[in-house]
Amino acid sequence: MNISRREFVSASLALGASSFLNLQASPLGQSGLTIQQVMDLILKSVPGAPFQQTVDTIKTGDVGQRVTGIVTTMFATVDVIRKAISLKANFIIAHEPTFYNHTDSTDWIENDAVLKMKKELLNKNNIVVWRFHDYIHSMRPDSVLMGVLTSLGWEKYYDAGNPVMIKVPSITVREVVALAKAKLGIKSMRIVGDLSQSCERIAILPGAPGGRRQIGVQQQEKPDLMLCGEVAEWETSEYIRDAHALGLKRSLIILGHSFSEEPGMKWMAAWLQPQVQGVTVKHIPSSEPFTWV
């Protein structure tokens, strides 16, 4: 599927306008759809899906059961699982891993107390967790990227020919920090470079695509500013520190991994809702785990 920019913004607006306040009072699971059928329906919108190689597998639960409610989130944390249970939703679509590593392999921590308790919570409540990472990034436009741009009010700058870059009217790094705090709900973040530097050419790389990708974009695009989810501290942040010391106009804003991609999963709830009538789809932000001190 090719989602147009207008359709993307419409879905985002629908999310804002609709109300999920009376979820617990609503009759859930009236559709008769199984979780597998919902998955099949979603995958129709992903070019080339299903993929042979992907981390987007079922992490737990029986997909043959009838769906009673759907939750989208960044991380299926214990808190998000408990909220899903209280909403009587049995299907969590999470962008990131459930068991603390990229492939969700558990053989190396099978005796771990936390893993056991989390699995018990999931199994006891018949929750299915499905990762939706490779698939959402394969949509065109990448719905995570588009979610971030739309949240920032920058969707009009999206360039399908070079999605990683946008060109904006001159703005300082400090102003972008304030915008990101206001629009993405971030309280604290880290930057490298200069808060007073002006920016017009901005690279947007949500999540953690790795230093090679981030620095590859630096080499090719020489952006005034890069917005990213997270860095390894021996890679992109050191590159930008050196670039800045060498007199180049380069800065980096590290939004935090969750905050940088959450708008994509929020968008997904609004996009999915009209396709599964009778089933409530709700986005529960998992937010960040950090206390900044």
Add this chain to the structure above:
Amino acid sequence: MNISRREFVSASLALGASSFLNLQASPLGQSGLTIQQVMDLILKSVPGAPFQQTVDTIKTGDVGQRVTGIVTTMFATVDVIRKAISLKANFIIAHEPTFYNHTDSTDWIENDAVLKMKKELLNKNNIVVWRFHDYIHSMRPDSVLMGVLTSLGWEKYYDAGNPVMIKVPSITVREVVALAKAKLGIKSMRIVGDLSQSCERIAILPGAPGGRRQIGVQQQEKPDLMLCGEVAEWETSEYIRDAHALGLKRSLIILGHSFSEEPGMKWMAAWLQPQVQGVTVKHIPSSEPFTWV
């Protein structure tokens, strides 16, 4: 070599007591030693060195030249290189990569402006950069770990039988944060868990050993608190968030990669100095690149 705890502390104290204030006025490089000879001398203290497989290679420069001064640091940043040049030191021993990736491979960014300018700065000034990562972690005790423990006043809790764990008189997470700020020079950090939680069994993992190692220690040791350098935000920080939500007594302090290992490279300068008489060895902290906003 096996450095005793007492010797380790002595070296650390020596560093504090000695003065490098008149470096520029001092005649450097009076030893006649080449950089290669200094390296050979250092490697005599590392069990099993030289290693066949290691990232601790020469990153730039001619090791056959006479050493004029030695700088130890975490990152050979552009600023650290400039300070070394101003000290007329031609040998930088850095714990972390110089060219923004673990193996310091540069084929993938050979046309990059930042890489070119940094290499030009190094070459023009005949600076040798040597990474000292695998080697320092192979010393017994691991001098990075011991550096951190000594800085925190916790060297007396070091347990050679289980170096990753210490047992301390009851202390809260908040008090450990305050201690780390005071002793390691950290202004801001992130924690996961509960600032008011008490701790007795603390895991210390400087740097970025990866989620498998960090979570492996969680599984095995169930520490009240883990101090680490950095995390991937889909690994250990999510594990601790869940552990905490499940009612377990687990917290995590993320010191920052540089701050968590800098004491090891500071220790190294004091340890090396008496072995290279006539050559000044100075530690230049590269600190962190981040502005917290």
